[in-house]
Amino acid sequence: MNRLILCVANSLFSLILLTPSLHAENWSQWRGEDRANRSSETGLFENWDADGPPLEWMAEGLGSGYANVSVVGDRIYTSGDFEDSQAIIAIDVADGSLVWKTPITDKKPKHGYDGSRTTPTVDGNRLYAVSSDGRIACLNASDGNLVWARDFSDWNGKMMSSWGFSESPLVDGDKVICTPGGVDGMVVALDKMSGKQIWACIVPEPTPENDREALKEGAGYSSPILSNGGGVKQYVQLVGRGLIGIRAEDGKMLWQYNRVANTVANIPTAIIDGDFVFTSTGYNTGSALLKLSADGNGGVNAEEIYWLKGRTLQNKHGGITLVDGYLYCGHGNGNGLPICVEMATGEIKWGPERTEGKGETSLIYADGHIIYRREDGTIMLTKADPSTFKVLSFFKPPFQEGKSWAHPVIANGKLYLREQDKLICYRLKDG
Numbered sequence: 325m326n327r328l329i330l331c332v333a334n335s336l337f338s339l340i341l342l343t344p345s346l347h348a349e350n351w352s353q354w355r356g357e358d359r360a361n362r363s364s365e366t367g368l369f370e371n372w373d374a375d376g377p378p379l380e381w382m383a384e385g386l387g388s389g390y391a392n393v394s395v396v397g398d399r400i401y402t403s404g405d406f407e408d409s410q411a412i413i414a415i416d417v418a419d420g421s422l423v424w425k426t427p428i429t430d431k432k433p434k435h436g437y438d439g440s441r442t443t444p445t446v447d448g449n450r451l452y453a454v455s456s457d458g459r460i461a462c463l464n465a466s467d468g469n470l471v472w473a474r475d476f477s478d479w480n481g482k483m484m485s486s487w488g489f490s491e492s493p494l495v496d497g498d499k500v501i502c503t504p505g506g507v508d509g510m511v512v513a514l515d516k517m518s519g520k521q522i523w524a525c526i527v528p529e530p531t532p533e534n535d536r537e538a539l540k541e542g543a544g545y546s547s548p549i550l551s552n553g554g555g556v557k558q559y560v561q562l563v564g565r566g567l568i569g570i571r572a573e574d575g576k577m578l579w580q581y582n583r584v585a586n587t588v589a590n591i592p593t594a595i596i597d598g599d600f601v602f603t604s605t606g607y608n609t610g611s612a613l614l615k616l617s618a619d620g621n622g623g624v625n626a627e628e629i630y631w632l633k634g635r636t637l638q639n640k641h642g643g644i645t646l647v648d649g650y651l652y653c654g655h656g657n658g659n660g661l662p663i664c665v666e667m668a669t670g671e672i673k674w675g676p677e678r679t680e681g682k683g684e685t686s687l688i689y690a691d692g693h694i695i696y697r698r699e700d701g702t703i704m705l706t707k708a709d710p711s712t713f714k715v716l717s718f719f720k721p722p723f724q725e726g727k728s729w730a731h732p733v734i735a736n737g738k739l740y741l742r743e744q745d746k747l748i749c750y751r752l753k754d755g
Contacts, residue, residue, distance in 0.1 A: 362688075372715070378707030408427070412428055427458055428461040453591060480509075482505045506542075525577055540587055568581075637672070645687055661675060662706075673711070695732050704718040
């Protein structure tokens with residue numbers, strides 16, 4: 325009997341070793357793990373045919389907005405505008421049914437392009453979100469109870485223009501990082517448990533030597549990301565006056581790069597790769613690769629490696645994804661045409677491609693593929709291949725409203741597409 329049990333156990337162990345991994349993962353924040361916009365899941369596209377993957381469900385009741393979703397375990401979290409407030413909601417992954425809804429504003433915010441923007445950042449049993457009228461809130465993830473909140477007016481908060489705060493806060497250790505955009509705190513670090521200030525980064529007043537007169541003060545429409553460039557832990561954030569690096573330890577501004585700033589809206593989250601930072605904005609501005617290096621005094625220098633003019637590469641919004649040394653994104657101000665660029669050199673490998681769909685383009689990388697989402701709702705599946713652009717499949721979801729600006733999200737074998745009040749869920753793999 326013991327010998328039989330041992331043989332069965334060995335057979336099962338061999339089967340496990342020989343079975344391809346079907347790894348699944350949560351998507352707990354804006355752009356996923358490390359904010360790199362890459363899923364490590366595999367076995368995702370066997371069910372994807374000419375009409376796309378199987379539709380699992382379509383839920384409604386999310387409120388209006390352009391926010392993405394976060395997915396952790398059996399819960400999906402997002403934000404939306406309702407008649408009386410902007411709220412964070414949790415829904416069930418099984419069928420999209422509402423679990424809880426918590427207002428984080430006292431009334432519905434009013435600004436250009438009404439609707440929520442923030443993607444909740446889930447950290448254990450807490451989540452963090454920024455309302456579009458400038459308030460950071462911490463909620464209990466299991467029941468939605470408000471733990472604490474701070475208004476950006478505490479730092480004289482300000483946006484570079486009038487379309488509402490659009491940040492998804494960053495949790496790092498015991499800190500939560502957010503961007504009021506104020507003279508008393510461009511970027512601040514708060515104790516994630518209590519909301520008490522740890523530090524506030526003060527950006528020096530512009531001078532003819534360090535700024536262009538036309539650049540805007542205040543927060544941009546971007547979200548911060550962590551870097552250890554130049555051997556110094558820092559947060560990189562795109563604000564009204566451009567890209568800045570802030571020392572994580574004490575909030576000191578280490579460097580700034582103003583050339584990438586425009587006077588309308590600075591949006592894309594920066595791309596971090598070791599000592600290198602890639603940044604881009606739209607409105608005919610352009611893109612740059614920076615190299616960060618230690619200055620010998622505990623600070624960091626940011627050196628421009630190259631600059632690409634707006635006609636060569638500009639990402640207005642929709643984001644950029646780095647895969648094996650190549651940048652994939654949508655190019656153009658309002659066009660979002662797919663393009664691939666070698667990050668190290670700035671060389672265009674292919675594109676911009678005129679293809680299915682129209683308008684701005686967001687995307688996500690997973691399992692050797694890039695999924696693109698166009699502003700008109702068109703979904704395209706392509707190989708992540710720097711040598712050629714080829715659409716393997718494209719489809720239109722059963723519902724589309726206005727501008728499809730929420731980015732696609734992959735979590736635990738499902739593809740999620742936010743469409744204002746509705747969320748569409750597709751099954752990418754079984755089990």
